[in-house]
Amino acid sequence: MATVTLLADEELSPKAAAVFADIRATRGTDYVNNFWRALAHNPDRLEAVWSQLKQIMGPGALDPLVKEMIYIAVSASNACEYCCHSHTAAARAKGMSDAMYNELMDVIGMANQTNALVNALQVPVDDIFRAE
Amino acid sequence: MATVTLLADEELSPKAAAVFADIRATRGTDYVNNFWRALAHNPDRLEAVWSQLKQIMGPGALDPLVKEMIYIAVSASNACEYCCHSHTAAARAKGMSDAMYNELMDVIGMANQTNALVNALQVPVDDIFRAE
Amino acid sequence: MATVTLLADEELSPKAAAVFADIRATRGTDYVNNFWRALAHNPDRLEAVWSQLKQIMGPGALDPLVKEMIYIAVSASNACEYCCHSHTAAARAKGMSDAMYNELMDVIGMANQTNALVNALQVPVDDIFRAE
Amino acid sequence: MATVTLLADEELSPKAAAVFADIRATRGTDYVNNFWRALAHNPDRLEAVWSQLKQIMGPGALDPLVKEMIYIAVSASNACEYCCHSHTAAARAKGMSDAMYNELMDVIGMANQTNALVNALQVPVDDIFRAE
Amino acid sequence: MATVTLLADEELSPKAAAVFADIRATRGTDYVNNFWRALAHNPDRLEAVWSQLKQIMGPGALDPLVKEMIYIAVSASNACEYCCHSHTAAARAKGMSDAMYNELMDVIGMANQTNALVNALQVPVDDIFRAE
Amino acid sequence: MATVTLLADEELSPKAAAVFADIRATRGTDYVNNFWRALAHNPDRLEAVWSQLKQIMGPGALDPLVKEMIYIAVSASNACEYCCHSHTAAARAKGMSDAMYNELMDVIGMANQTNALVNALQVPVDDIFRAE
Known part of the structure; x- marks a missing residue:
């Protein structure tokens, strides 16, 4: 409840x-x-x-399906049970294939892994990454 | 350092x-x-x-640029300074326009907002969202 | 269990x-x-x-009810199911009205949204915000 | 930058x-x-x-200063450097005393501690905490 | 599901x-x-x-049981229900005693508490902590 | 500051x-x-x-060095810059070798990766993992 x-x-x-x-x-x-x-x-x-x-979440410079997958990625990183379920259902309804979902999982896992490594190691930002 | x-x-x-x-x-x-x-x-x-x-992060069922934007979304949710910088630079190098970046920010902000609301309210998952 | x-x-x-x-x-x-x-x-x-x-959590410079609402805000941001339930119950027992709870949800949602935006954009801290 | x-x-x-x-x-x-x-x-x-x-963040059922302190609590839990600085400055401008800030720190520390304990132990929610 | x-x-x-x-x-x-x-x-x-x-997770410079406890600590901080359960079971199977589990809980609680305090206060890193 | x-x-x-x-x-x-x-x-x-x-953090059922490494793992998962630096320095002072630190990084990365995957997939807890 x-x-x-x-x-x-x-x-x-x-x-x-x-x-x-x-x-x-x-x-x-x-x-x-x-x-x-x-x-x-x-x-x-x-x-x-x-x-x-x-x-x-409507059409724009990014496709609505891409937006749903971004939403899933945030929700997984935040441990939001409800949002993982609801946005996975929404992404499927908008055409997310099994292959796309598999790759989404790959990126989510990879990003969380390297985020933690970078935070643990406290890697300083390269000058070339900074906006003017 | x-x-x-x-x-x-x-x-x-x-x-x-x-x-x-x-x-x-x-x-x-x-x-x-x-x-x-x-x-x-x-x-x-x-x-x-x-x-x-x-x-x-290479080509597949998802476009490499889409993957970079998903990476940014995870990194922002995890407060990874380095990763936000490096993957934003990577996404731009792969063609992310200002309009795309703006929409990415919109989705990241929205998802973090509703994740927190759902977690605070502990909304139960609808049966129709579940696999099977 | x-x-x-x-x-x-x-x-x-x-x-x-x-x-x-x-x-x-x-x-x-x-x-x-x-x-x-x-x-x-x-x-x-x-x-x-x-x-x-x-x-x-007792009386002090901050009211016990205010402290319970702060506790809820932290618990929602950390995705702690148990703590959201227990401290929402505690806050209600201490007098949190529906109107107060609604505004609490508003602030929690807003803060999580802008936290994510700021982290994504890596906005540098203004000098005027720093102590001393 | x-x-x-x-x-x-x-x-x-x-x-x-x-x-x-x-x-x-x-x-x-x-x-x-x-x-x-x-x-x-x-x-x-x-x-x-x-x-x-x-x-x-304006006046309502909750005092604007209370809202700023809730914002700080969320920002600390999310490791948002900018938001911790900006909302601490805002809270002080709205009248947060040192005693209030000290108690806010106490609650933030306590809540993050017990959130982690509860998540580690996976304590089931008591029936009496549930709405209805 | x-x-x-x-x-x-x-x-x-x-x-x-x-x-x-x-x-x-x-x-x-x-x-x-x-x-x-x-x-x-x-x-x-x-x-x-x-x-x-x-x-x-196999033997190396760190004992497999130590690795399982580190895994629990990460999982608790990330609010991963499944991982808390599975790695607590794994740690017990590898010999984690009740006394060890109690101390693990103590460290997890303590670390999450001070992490939040440090993030709230935005304490600057001491020069002596930095690698050459 | x-x-x-x-x-x-x-x-x-x-x-x-x-x-x-x-x-x-x-x-x-x-x-x-x-x-x-x-x-x-x-x-x-x-x-x-x-x-x-x-x-x-003193001696007990767990070695003080093990406790420092657990502290690092939590701090990395919570993106606490200060704590990553201070507890890495403390762990080294207590004898953490480069090989141990490397393995610690491996476990932290792995755990954050699978935490995110499990949260995204919302894997249900196996009955055999539950106490009793």
Whole structure:
């Protein structure tokens, strides 16, 4: 269980209900996942997080699938169980193949390994890496 | 300064020197960055990490540039100063535009925000996100 | 299950039993939560952690409720499931309202977002922020 | 140095310049710190982060000083050098006394200690801590 | 459930099956734990991770039991539930006594506490700690 | 610079001065490192952290050198620059050889790699790993 109840549709404030309607319309499914049902206790934050997510994760200079894989990488590094599950499902829905997922795991493992090595060794940044 | 000295070319063991030669040949530059000079105290690990990195970060189901951006996302979440600098430089060298970098920052910020919210609220994973 | 058994009252060493008695007296409840039952395998550490917690989390320059909210913020950032649950319960018991909890979530989300942005961008510290 | 240049006032886009003007007006100082100068490469994100920060960190159910201390706690747990410095300066400007800062350090240290213990021991959450 | 299915023996590719055979032979048990069954979707990575683990965690300048305790310390700091469980079991199988485990918990708690304090206070590194 | 000044000997309160005297006597050196000079603003915490560190890091079921290496592993995983430097220096003073340090780096890298993989894949804990 969460630290708050997960609000059912009939428990939503009008503002939260409007956000849920937009989530459903945007995603083309009636299913609204638990994250939003927990956030719905704070309708202003629900609206802010959803509108931010909708804008950021949409098409742009980066492909939405690439964005989902970046999200998985952050979530794994932060040990966020829920986010690993939800964004892996989202990445698959956007076309992530098994081969892509395998390579994503490779990069996540490699990056966490070398991050720890570099932090342990406290390697100084090369001058050539710095922005002007 | 690192916790170890950064080995100059003339201080390398033969095994480490061979790895440095491969780094130079693979990257097409004479410059070998500090991470490898710190790792070179352990030639077996130097060789293992380099061969793993070379294989993982190369072309495959994911584009090398996408892999670099995933690396940046992990490094930012782990607060690895060196890795943020080195992989941002690498991503730019592989064609990351300012627009792409901006969107990468957006996703990294968003993911860290929602990871923390989900962890604070301890949102339970939806059944539909689970494999099987 | 934990990596150790959770000790029942009748399994406690005399030292651990004395700590449990103080926990009960201090909190005014017979309930002793699982954290202490796991720590009780190491009575010296149990006593040290409990006495430290009792002193630190009590009244002082900061209100005990403020301290509980700070504890939640740390626990969310560290992905500590148990601690998010136990300190959210403690904060509510000390008077945290829904409005306060909502704002706490806002700050936790915001801070994790900008921490990641700053780490990714490696923003140098302004001279005016430094002591002296 | 950051991974991007820190934009000077004369390098800002009109949108970024408007945000800087609001930062100055809101804070009552001409000084705009480095974080915003790094973010200014992405005027949309600059505006979004600033407006979010301004709203979240202002008065509400929690005191702005309490919010700054929560921010410090998150930043310390995430090893964000810049954020520790900037939010400690902000907390002091909002009235954080040395006694308050000392207690904040105590809680941050304590929470990180017990988070790690709980994670190592994998203590199961007590039923009484769960919502509902 | 994992984000992937856990492969049963009869679902393994020939390469993955060979790795499982080596795991069984090396460990002297028929039991292959879930981590390898999840990794087996990527036989190349399975082989690479297993061969790396087998080499690194074996005898050397450090005792294998010491290595397992270091592994637990990292896993607790990273909030990795699975790794805390699996490496605590491994350490016990290699002879970790209750007294050793208690002291390990003490060090893990202490290190996480002072890490957070140092990060919050941003203590500058003493010159005498730096390698030549 | 730290967020607080580093107190010189002549700025210490009597309580803090007594702790410094004990640090010097225990370590057999006149040098007191920056961490204690930052903590000295809070003499009660200085005394508590020092007495805890002195007790925990001393001889017991685990060798003091093993404890220092565990400390390094935690500090690397938490990206604590100061702690990586100070505890690497301490481990060397207690006899850590280059070969031992190399293997420590190997384990730290490996553990952070598999922690991230396990978190990404959300591998369920095997029943046989659980206590009882």
